[in-house]
Amino acid sequence: MAGFDEIRFALEAASGGKNTIILDDAGMPSVMVRIPMFYWSDVIEGGEDAPCSAFVVDGKVHDCIYISKYLNVIENGRAYSLPGRDPAHTLTIDDARAACAAKGRGWHLMTNAEWTAIAHWCVRNNTVPHGNSAFGKYHAAPHERGVLVGDNRGEKNRNEMRTLTGSGPASWNHDHTDYGIADLNGNVWEFVAGVRVVDGEIQVIPDNDSALNVDESCGSVLWRAIDAAGNLVAPGSAGSMKLDGVKSGISGPEDVAVGDGFKLSTEVRNPNYTGGEEDISHRAYGWMPFFDLSAEVGLEPSMCLQQLGLYPRQDGYRDGGYLFLRNYGERVVARGGSWFDGAIGGIWDVYIRESRAFIYPDIGFRSAYIEL
Numbered sequence: 328m329a330g331f332d333e334i335r336f337a338l339e340a341a342s343g344g345k346n347t348i349i350l351d352d353a354g355m356p357s358v359m360v361r362i363p364m365f366y367w368s369d370v371i372e373g374g375e376d377a378p379c380s381a382f383v384v385d386g387k388v389h390d391c392i393y394i395s396k397y398l399n400v401i402e403n404g405r406a407y408s409l410p411g412r413d414p415a416h417t418l419t420i421d422d423a424r425a426a427c428a429a430k431g432r433g434w435h436l437m438t439n440a441e442w443t444a445i446a447h448w449c450v451r452n453n454t455v456p457h458g459n460s461a462f463g464k465y466h467a468a469p470h471e472r473g474v475l476v477g478d479n480r481g482e483k484n485r486n487e488m489r490t491l492t493g494s495g496p497a498s499w500n501h502d503h504t505d506y507g508i509a510d511l512n513g514n515v516w517e518f519v520a521g522v523r524v525v526d527g528e529i530q531v532i533p534d535n536d537s538a539l540n541v542d543e544s545c546g547s548v549l550w551r552a553i554d555a556a557g558n559l560v561a562p563g564s565a566g567s568m569k570l571d572g573v574k575s576g577i578s579g580p581e582d583v584a585v586g587d588g589f590k591l592s593t594e595v596r597n598p599n600y601t602g603g604e605e606d607i608s609h610r611a612y613g614w615m616p617f618f619d620l621s622a623e624v625g626l627e628p629s630m631c632l633q634q635l636g637l638y639p640r641q642d643g644y645r646d647g648g649y650l651f652l653r654n655y656g657e658r659v660v661a662r663g664g665s666w667f668d669g670a671i672g673g674i675w676d677v678y679i680r681e682s683r684a685f686i687y688p689d690i691g692f693r694s695a696y697i698e699l
Contacts, residue, residue, distance in 0.1 A: 331356070342506040349393060349696055352431030357408035359393040359696060360501075360508045362445065367634055370447040372642055375630065381444035383534040384697055392441060392535075395693035397492035398510050398517070405429045406694040410493040413476040414510075414691040420518040420659045420683055423692035428540045430694065437695045438537040439522040442662050443636035445501055445508065446674045450644055454503045455674060458512030459495065459666045462488040465513075466669040471496050473514070487688050488666040490514055512674050515691040516661035522635070524679045527569040527595035527654035528552055529637055530562055538697045545657055545683070555593070557629030565593075568632060570654050571623070572597030577611050580604055588615025589652060591622040591638060598655040607656045608682045617648040617675050636662075636675065648675030657682060665689035 335348045338358070348356045364382040367374030378388045395408035401415045406426040415426075420436075427436045449455045457465040465471040473490030493509040500507030511517075521537035523530050530550040532541060541549055551559035552567035560567060574586035576599040585599055600610035618639045622628050632638035649671045652658065658679045664672025666689065678690075 345504075345506040346396060347393070351405060351434060353403075353405065355402075355405065355407065357406075357694070357696075358396045358410065359408060360396045360506070361391050361393055362448075363391050364389065365444075365448070370444075370451040371630075371634065371640070373630065374634065379440075379444045380534045380634070381438070381440045384538050384699070385536060386534075389697055393696040394437060394441060394445065394508050395695065396508055397693070398514060398691050399426070399693045400492075401426050406434075406692070408693065410491075411474075412492045413489060414492055414515055416489070416515055416688050416691045417686045418691075419686055420520075420692075423518050424520060424540070424543070427692075427694040433538075433696050433699045434694055435538045435540050435696075436518065436520040437693050438535055439519040439531070439635060439660060439662070440535045440537070441695055442517070442519050443634065445511070446636060447634070449501050449674060452502065454501065454507075456501050456503070456507070456512045457495075457498045458510055458514060458664075458672075459488070459490045459499070460513035460664060460668055460670075460672045462666055463490055465495075465499070468498075471498060473499070489688075490666070511663050513664050513666055513668065513672055515689050516665050516676075516678055517663050518659065518661050518690060518692045522637070522660045523550070524570065524652065524654065524658045524660075525550075525562065526656065527571060527598065528562060529568050529570065529632070531559070531635065533559055535697075538695070539699075553629065553631055555626060555629065557631030567593070568629075569593060569595050570652055571595045572599055572613060572654060576601045578602035580610060582609045583611055584614055585611045586613050588613055589620060589650065589654065591620065591626060591628055591632075593623075593626065595654055599653055600655050607653075608684065610653070610655075612651065612653045612680050614649055614651045616671070617650045617677060618644065620650060636677065639675070644675070647671055647673035648677070651678045651680045653680050659683050659685070661690055
């Protein structure tokens with residue numbers, strides 16, 4: 328790529344090393360944000376005095392990770408972090424994983440471990456990002472606007488109100504500077520790797536091993552459940568952490584919200600859907616403010632669940648964010664909310680409602696990179 332070294336040097340010099348350009352194995356560039364390694368205790372009161380799991384891959388601690396500055400687009404089957412683009416959307420999580428892995432060694436779909444590490448960092452540094460949460464603007468500060476994609480600039484089609492990648496103000500970036508990660512809050516939900524919920528049971532890929540593009544298929548043997556102490560155990564183990572409905576589900580085929588949300592439990596007594604339909608992709612579901620999620624009597628949520636953004640902390644974290652869930656079948660995870668979520672959106676939004684075949688215009692993704 329002609330002039331690449333000069334361009335990269337200029338960007339790194341201007342950003343103080345926060346931003347760089349990394350080429351994939353086809354020689355094509357992505358703009359990336361360098362995140363230096365930190366400990367859980369650096370960002371969470373009472374957190375482990377150990378490297379944040381986002382930096383631990385296959386047992387090795389890395390001194391940094393690189394996160395796409397921009398929501399990704401797909402060109403020639405590969406994911407790219409580029410400014411001023413309509414972010415990729417209407418694709419499955421497996422499509423997103425494949426587009427990231429196609430870039431070569433070290434490239435991967437941003438993982439839940441990486442997402443939540445950055446979210447905790449934002450809270451600790453008082454830079455929780457704003458974003459496109461209200462049809463092209465930030466709901467709590469309407470003067471903060473991004474550039475709407477294509478025909479939506481005239482607000483003729485309010486069904487799709489994505490903004491061009493990175494077109495919002497600095498407050499839409501994770502560190503509130505021009506050199507932060509853009510659009511973590513709103514615009515489109517983002518699929519994340521390394522986490523799922525199966526019949527209400529929370530399952531993860533250990534540490535940040537998802538960065539290796541390991542098998543995350545439905546039947547993969549790499550998935551692990553989490554016990555009450557925060558240990559990783561085999562799926563289906565007695566006492567593993569689950570999300571149980573607060574009220575009884577329904578047996579009808581309607582795609583409707585039921586009950587009063589969820590609670591952390593060791594059993595699922597109240598699945599949202601109790602019928603016998605073979606296709607369970609769009610039956611009953613539940614939702615609730617993420618920060619209102621509580622545990623059943625006698626169950627103490629582990630620090631592991633809080634670190635991974637799967638159970639809320641209460642020490643100054645409350646800034647919106649909802650939990651959407653179907654606690655039956657296999658459900659993949661997206662985070663961050665979309666352009667129409669308003670005050671209920673935010674970086675703690677967690678969407679666990681859909682099967683891995685789900686596509687929609689308000690769900691996209693971003694790639695990440697670790698030197699392997």
